[in-house]
Amino acid sequence: MLSQPVNRPLPMRHFAEELPAAQPDGEPSTPVRAMTAAGEANRERILDAALARFARTGLSGTRIEAIAQDAGLSKTNLLYYFRSKNALYLAVLTRTLDMWLEPLRAIDADRDPREALGHYITAKLEAARDHPEASRLFALEVMQGAPMLSAVLATDLKELVDRKVALLQLWQAEGRLKPHKPHHLLFQIWATTQHYADFATQVEQLTGASLADPVFFQQTREAIVASILGAVLP
Amino acid sequence: MLSQPVNRPLPMRHFAEELPAAQPDGEPSTPVRAMTAAGEANRERILDAALARFARTGLSGTRIEAIAQDAGLSKTNLLYYFRSKNALYLAVLTRTLDMWLEPLRAIDADRDPREALGHYITAKLEAARDHPEASRLFALEVMQGAPMLSAVLATDLKELVDRKVALLQLWQAEGRLKPHKPHHLLFQIWATTQHYADFATQVEQLTGASLADPVFFQQTREAIVASILGAVLP
DNA sequence: ACCACAATTGATCGAATGGTCAAGTCTGTG
DNA sequence: CACAGACTTGACCATTCGATCAATTGTGGT
Numbered sequence: 001m002l003s004q005p006v007n008r009p010l011p012m013r014h015f016a017e018e019l020p021a022a023q024p025d026g027e028p029s030t031p032v033r034a035m036t037a038a039g040e041a042n043r044e045r046i047l048d049a050a051l052a053r054f055a056r057t058g059l060s061g062t063r064i065e066a067i068a069q070d071a072g073l074s075k076t077n078l079l080y081y082f083r084s085k086n087a088l089y090l091a092v093l094t095r096t097l098d099m100w101l102e103p104l105r106a107i108d109a110d111r112d113p114r115e116a117l118g119h120y121i122t123a124k125l126e127a128a129r130d131h132p133e134a135s136r137l138f139a140l141e142v143m144q145g146a147p148m149l150s151a152v153l154a155t156d157l158k159e160l161v162d163r164k165v166a167l168l169q170l171w172q173a174e175g176r177l178k179p180h181k182p183h184h185l186l187f188q189i190w191a192t193t194q195h196y197a198d199f200a201t202q203v204e205q206l207t208g209a210s211l212a213d214p215v216f217f218q219q220t221r222e223a224i225v226a227s228i229l230g231a232v233l234p
Numbered sequence: 235m236l237s238q239p240v241n242r243p244l245p246m247r248h249f250a251e252e253l254p255a256a257q258p259d260g261e262p263s264t265p266v267r268a269m270t271a272a273g274e275a276n277r278e279r280i281l282d283a284a285l286a287r288f289a290r291t292g293l294s295g296t297r298i299e300a301i302a303q304d305a306g307l308s309k310t311n312l313l314y315y316f317r318s319k320n321a322l323y324l325a326v327l328t329r330t331l332d333m334w335l336e337p338l339r340a341i342d343a344d345r346d347p348r349e350a351l352g353h354y355i356t357a358k359l360e361a362a363r364d365h366p367e368a369s370r371l372f373a374l375e376v377m378q379g380a381p382m383l384s385a386v387l388a389t390d391l392k393e394l395v396d397r398k399v400a401l402l403q404l405w406q407a408e409g410r411l412k413p414h415k416p417h418h419l420l421f422q423i424w425a426t427t428q429h430y431a432d433f434a435t436q437v438e439q440l441t442g443a444s445l446a447d448p449v450f451f452q453q454t455r456e457a458i459v460a461s462i463l464g465a466v467l468p
Numbered sequence: 469a470c471c472a473c474a475a476t477t478g479a480t481c482g483a484a485t486g487g488t489c490a491a492g493t494c495t496g497t498g
Numbered sequence: 499c500a501c502a503g504a505c506t507t508g509a510c511c512a513t514t515c516g517a518t519c520a521a522t523t524g525t526g527g528t
Binding site: 056057058059060061136139140142143144145146150153154157158161180181183184185187188190191192194195196198199201202203205206207219220223224226227228230231232 | 290292293294370374377378380384387388391392395415417418419421422424425432436437439454458461462464465
Binding site for chain 3: 499500501502503504505506507508509510511512513514515516517518519520521522523524525526527528
């Protein structure tokens, strides 16, 4: 059993770790002193190493010491920056969430549907190419029922998706998209683009190519755009 | 270091556990006596429980004791049927592999492409509905680089896919399919259908429905068929 | 009824691993 | 220069968990 720790000033190294609704009121537990440049850099290196490891072997399959080694630190020192393995995992997850959501946010109501959706697909495929670990990490997490992210997903993601679904329905009402349950459109885009990141090893094994190859990338992009846009544009 | 155990007769309970190329020649280590009916049933219950657990929490995230409890056995007793956690995992994996490959095998050269591919999509979606854990287990395994399955996938799956790709190319040459890199067609089908199993919690959270709902199932099926077949049929 | 082997159990081992502690060293600021 | 607090380390603790072992019970076949 943990004794509920009271509002003591939080050392800088743990400043960003607090859960969203951790402090009902009062001082936001201002850090005592700023982090050193070296400390800042260490934090980043740890997060990078952790992303790579977690994305490959999952939370329970990753040893905290392996991350520390990758980052060039001792296990104890890593634990100085992140109070626990779970805290580190959560930090990686939230840090990556924005990257995942951003392309969806960028779908613009003012643009032409064809162009907007084409851009979205391209952006998602670029994300799959440039940050496959991020994609894999989310996939792992969501597939396991999003035990750490369920709250965020149920609110932030849900709200964002609802907004974009409304936009798609508007476009449908205007006759600029075929009638179609909009969710399926989103799911198809997510599924196909992320597939090339999440199952990269399989894709490479079967085709001998990867998204890193520009030719293959273009080919993939066109295949996805053709099938998805072909089905929803009037 | 394990001392290489020599061809002693393998007890029935471990009969199926041997790796494919384990016995270059000689007696196939005939089991001493048949398993009891109870034993057979236990093995099945263990495999079922293990599939459910592994699909949710992965290999390292699953405690062998949890599986035993789900199956109504003691941990020690489970270890009587499977010599190790890895052996159990591998048994679950191989047992499920056929289920995954079967729909692909069923793509028939004699049928019309539209019909054959429509059937394939439907079969994959039914598999996603009826055996989501199997789909999730494979996804987890492949996403992590298929450490246990790489050999099988590199041979069995590769060969099967190559055969079907050749068929698709034939259809293209006959003008019955649009020219198109066939792999992308397969990937799109896999990605979209499996998405509804692998990310079921997300799908449910965002739409409130699941494949178990017949209306939603039909809707999904039509959306996928429309976009994929629409793009590849001439 | 007997026997060989299947099935089951509880005790226990040992390695792996997350996390703590006390004792430092380094460094920016007053 | 002094000091507070950031940063680092190695020793150590506690627990979890896969696996083994010895011993006992159940059971199908002769």
